Amino acid sequence: GESVGLHLPTLSVQEGDNSIINCAYSNSASDYFIWYKQESGKGPQFIIDIRSNMDKRQGQRVTVLLNKTVKHLSLQIAATQPGDSAVYFCAENMRSGGSYIPTFGRGTSLIVHP
């Protein structure tokens, strides 16, 4: 069976390459999604978000793609840099009592080799 939690999925890339990190979410009622970056010893930090009425959103060096049909998100990082090395989480959000309540995925560890 799956060794849940013992190891994070890991993506290793060379500096300058493009990175693609994938995330499957579970609830079709989720209508807002956020990617967070967590560096070692720190709390998660917001990178980019997307609403369910969009399928693509671009930021600085990052692009998020949303496929609602298969409940899949991806985060693309262009020209990956050593400073991008971190664990990346997607968070799906559902409205509850007027607030968005985030549920986090397991995370993917990105390792950038210089």
Add this chain to the structure above:
Amino acid sequence: DAGVIQSPRHEVTEMGQEVTLRCKPISGHNSLFWYRQTMMRGLELLIYFNNNVPIDDSGMPEDRFSAKMPNASFSTLKIQPSEPRDSAVYFCASRAMGLANTGELFFGEGSRLTVL
């Protein structure tokens, strides 16, 4: 702004002892969340408050866990008695009402708890 401030950053205690973790949210934020992070379970929502009122504590694992928010600038998460399986990093996060429609959380740097 100093961001979300958590204390202590690290705590090592013995099984059976009481542990109190503290959080100061960003000024003006009126939603506060407590998360626990472990390798096995990832980031789990324990409880969240809106305007100092606990809204959902269904993630609190057991009666040994309790959280309070006596005012808009302070919250505590208490574990009594602590057990080795409580060892984890505990994060506090806050959010402004004006951002309720976006859901972006601002996290503290976490409190790493080790229960021996």
